[in-house]
Amino acid sequence: MNSLVPAFHQFLQASRSEHNSCGIILAACKQLSPTSVSYIEEALQQKSTGLHMQISYDKNTRLLAVYLEGQNRSETHFFSLQVKDVLQERGLLAGSLLIASFSESKQATSYVLQRMIQEVMELAGYGEIKLFFHRLDGREETAGSILLVNHDETVNEFLQIFLQQKGYHVTIAQDGMDGVQKYQELFPDLVITDLNLPIMDGYQLMERIKQQQTGPASKIVVLTDKKLEEDVKKSFALGASDYITKPFSPVELAARVKRLIS
């Protein structure tokens, strides 16, 4: 899990009471030491008079995130120029910047932040400032988020690419425990899970999901080797919406997924 997401949640919790919009600036940096992070923070604090903001840096992805309280998109854009200046002054910038602003109507969620993180890492160029449009129309609207819990890396990689092409946002978990954790973070629209998983099996995963459901229910599709009627019966009893056995047709899987989340 990217460390920027929890920092973002912290920030939201601290600020949400007064303001209903916030700005995010993500910048691809070089390797930063804690001192240079605090230097950047000081420099930015000087430039932003009276603005509540928070900085966090993720070592693995080398992303610097600046969260701004109560800023709309143009204000965020303006501030991002200063961020860029500060970073370039010290030669710390490694790539481009991506900015976004959330208002009341467009909720800032960790899912959107994840998308931003993905996008900024894919951005080419140096020192460019891109706007992130989290449109809720077109393809983005129909596609949902999928959590894929499976131990087979080949299948995971294939299905992730395949489903991403169909416009879904796919997250992968390698085992049952990982699956539960990622489920709690993301609350995806759909979970595709195997039954035979290390640490915690598919049944226990489904039970946990059932317990934790508060809002709209996540759909569950079981994708497994097991062809025993006992397993099919038990899966449906635990709330699975569909049961697909391997070897499977990805086209059929996509069709069934589409039927469940549209």
Added chain:
Amino acid sequence: MRDFLLYYGMFAIYYVFVINSLYLFIMMFSFKSIMGILKSSLYSRYQALSGSPHVPPISILVPAYNEELTIIENVRSLLSLNYPEYEVIVINDGSGDETLNVLINEFNLQLSHHAAVRPVLNTGKVRSVYYNPAYPHLYLIDKDNGGKADSLNAGINLSHYPLIASIDADSLLEKDALIRIARVYMENPEETVAIGGDIRIANGCKIEDGIVSEIRLPNKLLPMLQSIEYLKAFLGGRIGWSAINGLIIVSGAFGVFRKDYVIKVGGYRGGYPGEDMNIIIKLHKYMLENKLPYRVAFCPDAVCWTQAPDTWKILGSQRRRWGRGNLKNMIEYGRYMVFRPKYKIFGLVTLPYNILFETLNPYFRITGLLALIGYVLMDMTQANILLIYGALNILYGFLLGIGALLLEEIAFRRYPRFQDIVKMLFYTILMFFGYRQIGVIWRFLGHIEYMRNNNSWGTMTRTSWKAEEKKTISSLEVRG
């Protein structure tokens, strides 16, 4: 005196020559059948099989004595095997440590009052059975200490399925090991009474969540030597023996058995080590005496990773135990079955081979060597005989070692790096300078222990698993 020594020395040379030739002969059977095994496993669709309703259900029996450090990881790994229908029965054999409690806490097990334990085999007192519906395939038996065989028998009493698999609690199964063995069983379910799996040394491998994730050769000397030793025994020996249906042992670390026949022959014998060889001898005996067609198979691609002892002391106690068990089995069964035509290949080939070249091996080796040394001391001009003896030994051993490595490289290639092959070759040679000789001495010491026990405490000497000190290896070391 001089003549006697010379002839005895010559005899020792011939002995070495014959034992190695026979071994080479057996290995040729290995080569002959390896291609068939390889192809059939290549064309088998294990993934589809691992979910198929046509695969027979298996009860996995895991006897555990003082395993608190590794048991959780092992049970978790066993619970996520690729296999359609199976149960895991852990038998806590009166452990002195927290084995029972860590299992109960980890899996939230509850006392089960209505678990159906059928007393088909006599065992030590079963204190209780634990179960949790959230893990429907896991059972935990808590019983008084009675040894490994007794634990297995208790597991059989509780087991629900027609096949049983015995697995050491300090071993890790590969995810598809069980389905691979089951395929061998399904080829001929009527006649297959037992199937052995391939045991490999896990020292040096990277282990994550109870799964061997990166295969590496051991870094330490002793595990490395054992690694080669196991390769030779399993690939070079057991494939060949199983090809002529003369397999005398299915390793206790991982084997699958037909429960009905195990019960018919009276289950596992307690009180002595070597219960794994004992059960196979009894199965051979039962099937042959009742003139039933049968086979004891070996499945080299079903791999079980085990922890090898890495100190001389623990290894020595393991080998002495093996020596003791082997001698006991030969005295108890071997001598009544050997050279009886009724027992076919088993009585005419396997047992003579085992008695002459395994059980009595230390005596021939030690006296032969002494005779040669004595002869050379008396007459210095004949020193070359000693050299011939040594050279013959090493040359043959090396040939057998190369053969086993070749089998490994042809069929399995678990160690793909070139440096691994070089390392294995080096240790194949190194084995003949000290390690093998010490092995012979350990076996001999095992025999002495056997005689002593017999004289002082009568025949039924209880040996708890305390002798098996290798169980103290911690899970941390496994990762190291």
